[in-house]
Amino acid sequence: MTLLLLAGTFEARQVARGLAERGVTAIASLAGETRTPEALAIPTRIGGFGGREGFETFLERENITAILDATHPFAAKISHRTAQVARDRGLPYCQFLRPAWEVGPGDDWRHVADEAEAASLIPAGSRVFLATGRKSLDRFAQLSDCDVTLRVVDPQPGPFPLPKGRYLVARPPYRLEDERALLAELSVDFVVAKNAGGTGSYAKLLASRELGIPVLMIDRPPQPDGPKVAMVDEALNWVDNL
Numbered sequence: 001m002t003l004l005l006l007a008g009t010f011e012a013r014q015v016a017r018g019l020a021e022r023g024v025t026a027i028a029s030l031a032g033e034t035r036t037p038e039a040l041a042i043p044t045r046i047g048g049f050g051g052r053e054g055f056e057t058f059l060e061r062e063n064i065t066a067i068l069d070a071t072h073p074f075a076a077k078i079s080h081r082t083a084q085v086a087r088d089r090g091l092p093y094c095q096f097l098r099p100a101w102e103v104g105p106g107d108d109w110r111h112v113a114d115e116a117e118a119a120s121l122i123p124a125g126s127r128v129f130l131a132t133g134r135k136s137l138d139r140f141a142q143l144s145d146c147d148v149t150l151r152v153v154d155p156q157p158g159p160f161p162l163p164k165g166r167y168l169v170a171r172p173p174y175r176l177e178d179e180r181a182l183l184a185e186l187s188v189d190f191v192v193a194k195n196a197g198g199t200g201s202y203a204k205l206l207a208s209r210e211l212g213i214p215v216l217m218i219d220r221p222p223q224p225d226g227p228k229v230a231m232v233d234e235a236l237n238w239v240d241n242l
Helices: 010-022 051-061 076-089 115-120 134-143 176-185 203-211 232-240
Strands: 003-006 026-030 044-046 066-069 093-096 109-112 127-131 147-152 165-169 190-194 215-218
Touching: 003 010, 010 026, 010 093, 010 232, 051 076, 066 076, 066 232, 076 093, 093 232, 115 134, 115 215, 127 134, 134 147, 176 203, 190 203
Parallel strands: 003 026, 003 066, 026 044, 066 093, 109 215, 127 147, 127 190, 147 165, 190 215
Antiparallel strands: none
């Protein structure tokens, strides 16, 4: 058996470690969104596949016999393609989908479908903290009269595209005390976040609750049909049973 682990999440690193400890023959794949990703415990390739045709060529070349998809919950396009290719080729497929965050007592969440809807709800002159990723920034172009902070994993080339804004370079996990201090220092009026789930970036939501800051929560896109697991142990058990 040769397993393909589609990685890119904290849990994928844990799964890779478990695969290595079990002696499973596996290859991890990272999309290359992060310039200096943390090393995984199994052989890793970085970069896109070149569409469906390139993906299938890779599967054949590496004799892949099963696929575990542990990409980001918002990488739905990749997940749908992967699930379809696995079905067409008769390969076992499982998606690791960590539980979504849920609103709790004291939270002020407003669910939105996408970045455009979130932007439409932000009044002029607001101070906004974006935790939506660098690729989302163009969808907030209408916030030119707002003070915008976008948190990114890597330093970005060129100036911030909005007149009153900045990049903030930092990597998860984030501590509650740091998030609380950051949002207070920026006098944030709105936090915009994707419902990624997990613990690494949850602290901003706890800090928002404590500070009474509204959160515009972008709901997850539809996920592909097929087997799903939500815990690292469940993912490794799925591999054990192949």
